[in-house]
Amino acid sequence: MNNQRSFFFNVDWITVLIYLALCTIGWFNIHAAVYDETHPSIIDPATQYGKQFIWIIGGVVLGGVVLLLDSRFFSALTPVFYSVTLVLLVLVLVVGRNVGGNQAWIAIGTFRLQPSEFAKYSTCLLLARYLSSVNVKVTELKSLLIALMIIFVPMIMIKMQPDDGSTLVFCSLIFVLYREGLSANVLILAGIFIALFIFGLLMKPIYIIGAILIIAGTAIAIFRRNKKIILLTSAAMVLSIAFILTVPFIYTHIIKEHQRVRIDEWLGRASNLKGAGYNVNQSKIAIGSGKLWGKGYLQGTQTRFSFVPEQSTDFIFCTVGEEWGFAGSVTVVGLYLFLILRIIYLAERQRSPFSRIYGYGVACVIFFHFFINIGLTIGAVPVIGIPLPFVSYGGSSLWSFTLLLFTLIKLDSNRMGAINS
Incomplete structure (x- = not known):
């Protein structure tokens, strides 16, 4: 009984509540982005929003399972996780399904598994395990090269798909090395x-x-x-x-040519509102039209008439801007900033180097996704296909971020009995 009570009070429920809030916000905005009058129910499994509901339930269950595992499990099986994701990254190049020019998904029935999403999780774990090892210092060339190899191997394999957005996410892990002495x-x-x-x-x-x-x-x-x-x-x-x-x-x-087109559009060297600049232009129109309080739930005209492509995934934030307005957008951004600062706080209070380093890896990955995704919807960065954590449509994305976050929450709940890799 005492162990159960200790577990309950040690879990950082603030972070869990932020997670649930973002998942709920995502679910309702996906419903608004792809709303189908013939399937009005928000839990209809024939729709994207119905599938997202199922994935959220699955994510909550997955998070619960992670919290029930022994903290030593993650450090001990890190090499296995990393190896499995590398095998999946090779497999996707052979039997993967090509969607939008990227061969990044493995079809499992009606579910499409995206190995690159889970590679971020396993890379953070292995990087944490290696950097927390005895006699490993990033100020030494050998240690630095091995750490970079851990990051670059999955990064190069993902680039071969080619998935530029997920490839760039791994670059954010350089800040983990900086925290450890680079x-x-x-x-x-x-x-x-x-x-x-x-x-x-x-x-x-x-x-x-x-x-x-x-x-x-x-x-x-x-x-x-x-x-x-x-x-x-x-x-x-x-x-x-x-x-x-x-x-x-x-x-x-x-x-590549399509990358040059996007960069030119971003820098103002070219302007084609019917071509490369269409998505961002329509996104900015949607966000701007929301004004202070938004047009109201399911009332966004840009959203309802599908002016913005990929609105349930890469451009989900413009749905927030149009229907919830500036106030809603600031709320969502505030939740993300609070979550990232909370993650850094959790990382810094760890007694285990493994847990601290892993926590910084989580913070880097989530911040990069948050900054780039919202930045591309307002034209602040070039268009890169990258989901908004916990909010964008997609099972692989949601579950991989759930694993990232809840593993940290689990490690934090056991910080008084700090593990050593």
């Missing part, structure tokens, strides 16, 4: 190269190179007595100039 200079350098790439598309190279020379020259003049800074500045200058000169080649020969 130099901030790596993140700064990555940010600089991303900025240089964007500037390289918007401006002539000569102007950017001139700016680089001015900045580097100023830094060298200020720190002229510090040979180390002069050397690093000079190296950064040469690398930056070399990178700027390769941007046209990268953009033309490495980035």
Whole structure:
């Protein structure tokens, strides 16, 4: 009896309630996005919203099972989870079903399993297990390379599908390495190269190179007595100039045509509201038309007349904006921010390095999905096919995020008896 009471009180029910709230919000918005008057019941299994209801029930059951397992189970079987997902990622390339140009699903009856979603979960687990091992430090080259390999192997296999959205999600795990000691200079350098790439598309190279020379020259003049800074500045200058000169080649020969079209649309280098820019334009119209309080449930005209493609999946947030308005949108965004901050809080209070590192992995994956998905619906980022956690339609997505979150909740409930990998 005492163990049962201890289990009940140790579970972080605040996080569980946020999970249930987001699942419910998703269910009702899917109902609004693909509402069919011939199937008005929100639990009709012949519809997307009826199937989502079944998957939510399944997710709750799955979360409950995770909470009943021994915490040591996750660390002990991590290599098995990772291996199974790699096998599924190979299998999907052989027998997978192609949907929208991506061969990312394995058909199991009427259910379509998407291995890439579960690969995020197993990668977070294995990364946590490895980084929490004795004598492993990301400041050492060998340890860093192994950690990167854990991330890159599933990432490369998913890229072969090709699923660019899920591939990019794995890049967010670099922040887990930063939390565990990776130099901030790596993140700064990555940010600089991303900025240089964007500037390289918007401006002539000569102007950017001139700016680089001015900045580097100023830094060298200020720190002229510090040979180390002069050397690093000079190296950064040469690398930056070399990178700027390769941007046209990268953009033309490495980035695929459909990706170039989306980037051009995002940067304003091209505008085709009937082509590549159609989805985002209709999404922004839907969100803007909701004004402060929204048009009301099932009253969104952009939603009811299917102006926005993929509105139950990638563009589900524009349904929130149109029918719930600014107030509803802020509420949903607030729930996500609260959830992410809560996850970080849970991670930081762990006594086990495995649990802490895993918690940061969960935070990174959920934040990336949240930021990119909402960003693409308002035109803040290029269009990338990526679901909104717990809200977008899809069983694989919902269940993989459920596993991610409830595993952390379980590890947190046992933090006083911290596990060691």
